Amino acid sequence: MAPTFRRRRLARRLRQMREQAGLTLVEAALRLDKTRSSLGRIETGQSRADVHLARSMMDFYDVYDPESLDLVREANRPGWWTKYGIDDRGYISMETDASSLHELAIVNIPGLLQTEVYMRALFAAHRRPADRVEAEVSARLFRQRRLVDEEFPLELVAIIDEAALRKRVGGAEVMRGQLRRLAERAELPTVNLQVLPDAAGSHAGTDGAYAILGFPEGDPSLLFVAYVVGAVHIEKPEEVAQARLKFDQLRSEALSPHDSLALIERLAGEL
Secondary structure (H helix, E strand, C coil): CCCCHHHHHHHHHHHHHHHHCCCCHHHHHHHCCCCHHHHHHHHCCCCCCCHHHHHHHHHHHCCCCHHHHHHHHHHHCCCHHHHHCCCCCCHHHHHHHCCEEEEEECCCCCHHHCCHHHHHHHHHHCCCCHHHHHHHHHHHHHHHHHHHCCCCCCEEEEEEEHHHHHCCCCCHHHHHHHHHHHHHHCCCCCEEEEEECHHHCCCHHHHCCEEEEECCCCCCCEEEEEECCEEEEECCHHHHHHHHHHHHHHHHHCCCHHHHHHHHHHHHHHC
16 A cells, blocks of 8 residues: 555654664664564555654654654544545545645546546446445545635646547536536636647657646655556656656646637537
8 A cells, every 4th residue: 555645754754863863774673673674664654653663763763753743643544535445546645635736637637627427427437336436436526625625725737638628528418517617627726727739749748647746844746657557656856856847848838728728618619
């Protein structure tokens, strides 16, 4: 299971404590009655640390950080998405704590901008069980609230290939409603929407869709790339920077937000 944002943040703090104490991973593991690999998994967020272990670390590292103890409790608390019982490849937990999302959509409309009937049409194509579809839809609708949340809004910068706008998911009526929803969402102050037009021909985004999540308090950004049977979460700064550079390049090649909106409204009128 992919580590949550809170567990990633906690892992960095615990690793920094050890390094500031001048200890190697092997030395710390020995004193904490842990194997090198088990402590390593905790320091990368792959395994959980409980409050007892965190206190032992602080005693051994000669540091007291009550915020880290609070973070331990938060990291071990079930997230809202767990009640839906869906396998989101570790994405929802990250998006929940993100302050910004830069998403490149090649085939489908971004989930945060989808209508309910569009979602159902997508899930039906994947032949998922009815109870699974209901859980997926409910979770996605809940996630969309972040775009209008007053306390902790999510800033969405979306680039959508025109091919996704023309694909008649669910039929003409469903797609017409979806395009109109896009036009409405594009008016939100939290949403910046641009379209890569067919007229532009091939572009750097044809390699595939991806998302870059930004976090508050200076936490490093994360690159998320899904594939057929899983997903990868990339934190290496140089790789995230390359993905962001490509994203910026695509934004420069895409239609302006104003022209993108005009295209969306025209396509909706043609259905």
